[in-house]
Amino acid sequence: MRSPPPLSQGGSSASAYASSPYQQQPSVPMHPQGNIHPAYGGFFSDPAAQLGFQIGSSAMKNSRELLEANMNRYVNYNVLKHYFNVSNSYVLNKIRLVIFPWRHRPWSRVPKGVGPGQPEGLFLPPREDLNSPDMYIPVMAFVTYILLYTMIAGIRGHFHPELLGKLASTAFAIVALEIVGLKFGCYLLNINNESQLLDLVAYSGYKFVGIIATMLVQEVSVMGWIKWLGFGYFFMANAFFLLRSLKYVLLPENATDNPRGTVHAVARAQKNRRTQFLFIYSYVVQFIFMWILSSN
Known part of the structure; x- marks a missing residue:
């Protein structure tokens, strides 16, 4: 870009500037009436x-x-919308429940009323029932975990752009493997209830709340035993939360064996196997996955 010629005294300079070749021209020729x-x-x-x-x-x-x-x-958008029907108070109370689940009572979900104007689904939405699983907290925790991990890596001087994709792929693969294992276990144990697949996805995603808290404790603490203590506490809290919450999904008091709704009691041996499966999932599987995701 070149500057216009300097102005001089008199009107001749103004006319010279107006006729300067550097004067900006319209990009699109215009009609005298102002149209294109x-x-x-x-x-x-x-x-x-x-x-x-x-x-x-x-x-x-x-x-x-x-x-x-x-x-x-x-994907049923009406059902998916049910899992995002949350409020600010629900989110705060749910996070507190995931981190401090020890004295919470009761754990059973509240069934919805039958009548006009009631929401779709068998249970009340998360906004109205603290024990109802939601997808808002797991999704936000998943994204926060990736951002926090990369931020810590940047502080330590180990960040590189490929870390975002690698971390997201690893976390997503772990969640997918966990869901496949849950569904396969439900199939082997003949667990057939009204729970949706998104229930299991939501419960699987709550572990990221404990992982985020564990990473923060590991980052601010200088003593090794405090890091181990933080991981142990948040792991136990998440396992206890899953054990109590999934009891009503994997260990129902009765089950239906046909579309007409015939109910039969669960045999004691079958219930023992389901209890063992729930314990292994809540403690053994969660320990392995939380250790992999929180190790930095």
Whole structure:
């Protein structure tokens, strides 16, 4: 860019500046009436251009409808919305419950009333029931865990851009493996209840709350035994929380064996196997995964 010539006394300099070749010109020729020049406006009235716009709009509409149809086949948005129906007080109380679950009573979920105007689903939404699982806290904790881990790595001088993708892939793979193991265990133990798959996803995601707290304790503490003590406490809190919460999912008092709703009592041997499976998942599996995710 070059500066305009310096102004001099008199009107001749102003006229010279007005006729300077550096004066900015409009990018699009304008009609004297203020409209777009006919040479450019004619493009939008061209039948070929209009046909191209129509074809593009139709293709975008068909693609959107096809995407929505395929997504609705696997995801029920009305059910998914139920898991994000939270409030500020619920989020604070739920985080406190996950970290300090020892004296909480009761653990059973509240069934919804039957009648017009009631929300969809078998139980009240998280906003109205503290024991109801939600997806808001697990998703936010998952994202916070990745950001916190990379921030700590940056403070220590070990950050690199690939760390974000690697960390997100590892955490997602662990959650997916955990859900597959839960579903496979439910299949082997003949656990057939009204719980949705998103219930198990939500309960699996609550571990990230304890992992975040463990990483903060490890970062601010200087003594090794405090780091171990922090990990042990948050692991035990998460395991106890899962043990109590999933009891009503994996250990129902009765079960249905056909679509008509015939109820039968769970045999004692079957209930013992389910108890062992729940204990292994809550303590052994969670210890391994929390150790892998919190080690930095």
